[in-house]
Amino acid sequence: MIKIRNQQDLAGGLFLMGIAALAMYFASDLSMGRLVRMGPGYLPTVLCWLLGFLGLIIALRGFTIDGPALQSWAWRPLFALTAGQILFASLLERAGLVAAIVATIAVSSMAAPNVRWVSTLLLGVVMSVLSTILFIWLLGLPLTIWPNFG
Amino acid sequence: MFELISNLALGFSVAWTLNNLTFCLIGALLGTLIGVLPGIGPLATVAMLLPITFSLPADGALIMLAGIYYGAQYGGSTTSILLNVPGESSSVVTALDGHAMARQGRAGAALAIAAIGSFFAGCVATVGIAVVGPPLAGIAQQFGAAEYFSLMLFGLIGAVVLASGSVIKAVAMIVLGLLLGLVGQDVTSGAGRFTFGIPELSDGIGFVAVAMGLFGLAEIMTNLERARSVPEGQETVMPVHGLMPTKADLKTSRWPILRGTVIGSFLGILPGGGAVLASFSSYTLEKRIAKDPTRFGNGAIEGVAGPEAANNAAAQASFIPLLTLGIPSNPVMALMIGAMTIQGITPGPQVMVKQPALFWGMIASMWIGNLMLVIINLPLVGIWVQLLKVPYRFLFPAIIIFCAIGIYSLNNSPVDVLFTALFGVLGYLFVKLGFEPAPLLLGFILGPMMEENLRRALQISRGNLMTFVERPISLGLLIATAVLLAIVILPSVRKGREEAFQE
Numbered sequence: 001m002i003k004i005r006n007q008q009d010l011a012g013g014l015f016l017m018g019i020a021a022l023a024m025y026f027a028s029d030l031s032m033g034r035l036v037r038m039g040p041g042y043l044p045t046v047l048c049w050l051l052g053f054l055g056l057i058i059a060l061r062g063f064t065i066d067g068p069a070l071q072s073w074a075w076r077p078l079f080a081l082t083a084g085q086i087l088f089a090s091l092l093e094r095a096g097l098v099a100a101i102v103a104t105i106a107v108s109s110m111a112a113p114n115v116r117w118v119s120t121l122l123l124g125v126v127m128s129v130l131s132t133i134l135f136i137w138l139l140g141l142p143l144t145i146w147p148n149f150g
Numbered sequence: 151m152f153e154l155i156s157n158l159a160l161g162f163s164v165a166w167t168l169n170n171l172t173f174c175l176i177g178a179l180l181g182t183l184i185g186v187l188p189g190i191g192p193l194a195t196v197a198m199l200l201p202i203t204f205s206l207p208a209d210g211a212l213i214m215l216a217g218i219y220y221g222a223q224y225g226g227s228t229t230s231i232l233l234n235v236p237g238e239s240s241s242v243v244t245a246l247d248g249h250a251m252a253r254q255g256r257a258g259a260a261l262a263i264a265a266i267g268s269f270f271a272g273c274v275a276t277v278g279i280a281v282v283g284p285p286l287a288g289i290a291q292q293f294g295a296a297e298y299f300s301l302m303l304f305g306l307i308g309a310v311v312l313a314s315g316s317v318i319k320a321v322a323m324i325v326l327g328l329l330l331g332l333v334g335q336d337v338t339s340g341a342g343r344f345t346f347g348i349p350e351l352s353d354g355i356g357f358v359a360v361a362m363g364l365f366g367l368a369e370i371m372t373n374l375e376r377a378r379s380v381p382e383g384q385e386t387v388m389p390v391h392g393l394m395p396t397k398a399d400l401k402t403s404r405w406p407i408l409r410g411t412v413i414g415s416f417l418g419i420l421p422g423g424g425a426v427l428a429s430f431s432s433y434t435l436e437k438r439i440a441k442d443p444t445r446f447g448n449g450a451i452e453g454v455a456g457p458e459a460a461n462n463a464a465a466q467a468s469f470i471p472l473l474t475l476g477i478p479s480n481p482v483m484a485l486m487i488g489a490m491t492i493q494g495i496t497p498g499p500q501v502m503v504k505q506p507a508l509f510w511g512m513i514a515s516m517w518i519g520n521l522m523l524v525i526i527n528l529p530l531v532g533i534w535v536q537l538l539k540v541p542y543r544f545l546f547p548a549i550i551i552f553c554a555i556g557i558y559s560l561n562n563s564p565v566d567v568l569f570t571a572l573f574g575v576l577g578y579l580f581v582k583l584g585f586e587p588a589p590l591l592l593g594f595i596l597g598p599m600m601e602e603n604l605r606r607a608l609q610i611s612r613g614n615l616m617t618f619v620e621r622p623i624s625l626g627l628l629i630a631t632a633v634l635l636a637i638v639i640l641p642s643v644r645k646g647r648e649e650a651f652q653e
Binding site for chain 2: 008009011012015016019023026027030031034035036037038039040041043044047048050051054055057058061067068070071073074076077078081082084085086088089090092093097101104105108109111112116119120123127131135139141142
């Protein structure tokens with residue numbers, strides 16, 4: 001029975017091989033050209049092979065060299081912060097700066113354990129005022145402050 | 151000699167304008183402000199503050215960025231001394247004796263010596279850049295496409311070999327970075343590569359989104375994860391009374407500062423060298439030559455003076471390869487390349503010839519910035535102490551908002567914010583799998599330049615790969631690269647290297 005001695009390397013290597021295979025697929029319809037006149041697909045293809053090869057070695061090391069096991073993931077910060085960014089991106093142009101900031105802060109704050117809603121809301125208000133003064137009035141960014149209902 | 155003085159005079163005439171002095175001051179202040187926050191190192195600081203410089207004129211933007219960089223460096227030292235939470239690896243060393251001094255009520259002396267050491271080292275390294283810059287750039291001007299390709303390869307591999315961690319994983323990160331750098335419209339043929347029909351991708355992935363995601367967002371995620379095991383609130387900030395170091399302090403620190411400066415100036419030029427290696431080497435050296443090594447770790451002032459001088463000298467010296475060759479020796483310099491490109495400047499030897507005012511202005515501003523750090527930061531240390539007491543749960547949402555607005559404002563594009571989120575997740579994944587994201591950024595920035603030079607070199611040589619070994623400079627660089635790789639792959643050296651990084 002083969003024993004996995006370094007879970008991180010095995011997973012990391014497989015991840016890189018997956019990316020290489022995926023990139024190879026998307027690069028397949030680009031023309032290769034020749035060395036003297038490389039086409040747009042030449043270097044991507046070469047790099048995909050290289051990445052796949054390195055991924056393979058790293059994955060194989062997972063069986064030969066002892067190393068750390070996979071750690072548990074902190075899903076809470078990961079989800080809260082990512083969702084915050086997505087929310088900000090989708091709200092900013094449609095709902096204006098203030099709504100985007102308050103929503104993003106509310107969602108991002110959930111990244112930390114035991115959210116205190118009053119202080120979070122207060123932070124949202126403070127950040128809205130600060131950002132409006134700094135980015136819109138002083139730096140003149142073309143952002144709307146309030147939702148555009150027109 | 152005369153040329154050196156006239157060059158520096160030109161530089162000071164550029165840097166000594168009200169606008170540029172203000173940019174330098176704002177940069178140093180903002181850099182310290184963000185850099186002082188626990189868990190945020192210079193790389194994350196520079197990535198987060200990049201967007202605010204883009205609307206400035208080129209010289210102002212670069213002067214401000216440089217200010218941000220050494221401000222962040224200095225802010226990190228403040229945090230390590232007062233809080234024992236090093237923001238990044240180059241301040242780990244400072245925390246050892248600096249925090250021990252703070253516990254003995256000598257925080258002020260530690261901060262002052264760190265500032266004095268940094269200032270001295272910064273002055274010396276600035277003159278070093280002015281002396282070494284022109285001849286190096288002169289050599290680099292004779293480089294053709296083949297030499298440039300080999301030089302970049304050498305830079306990439308060198309950066310990996312001298313950094314800590316697994317070499318093969320770092321090389322894989324470089325390759326992934328190179329691949330990501332190719333996303334977008336191919337310059338020669340106009341064909342879209344990996345664009346998936348997303349119009350925003352035809353110009354490539356924005357480097358700010360990559361940097362801010364990998365280093366900013368991912369760093370906040372790991373900080374929050376770690377914070378679960380630490381009690382909330384930062385009550386452990388050490389008080390600062392009196393900033394003046396004693397005469398004895400200054401006397402003991404004199405030689406360590408000088409030695410640190412020399413070590414830092416040399417290591418900073420090397421690819422991958424930079425601040426971390428410099429401060430570690432300086433600490434090891436001071437401990438080894440000390441009469442009583444047991445004092446180290448218990449508040450030896452040499453253990454603050456040497457490494458602080460070394461890391462500032464290295465930070466400054468790492469501008470040498472950037473400004474003369476256009477090669478980043480560490481990820482922060484890679485961000486500088488990105489910033490220069492956005493300003494319409496192609497980094498490389500021609501900067502010094504075509505835009506001498508910009509080049510020398512930036513060098514002069516480094517010296518001014520270092521002076522500002524000393525006169526501004528020491529009196530302001532009380533403010534930084536207050537900042538350290540703000541709970542993290544207020545700080546991180548505020549940082550995130552500023553980052554998101556900054557990213558958006560680059561191209562007025564919400565898609566860039568989404569890419570930041572994507573790279574944040576990727577960065578977190580890399581942390582969990584034990585990959586360093588820094589080499590990815592180096593590859594990402596150098597990718598397009600390497601491809602261009604590779605294509606051009608092969609076009610000139612009519613597709614003959616031998617061109618890279620037939621040209622002597624290119625051959626030399628390739629041999630050096632191979633030697634570097636061979637060295638780390640040989641088992642005996644690898645063992646020693648691992649021990650060195652354990653220490």
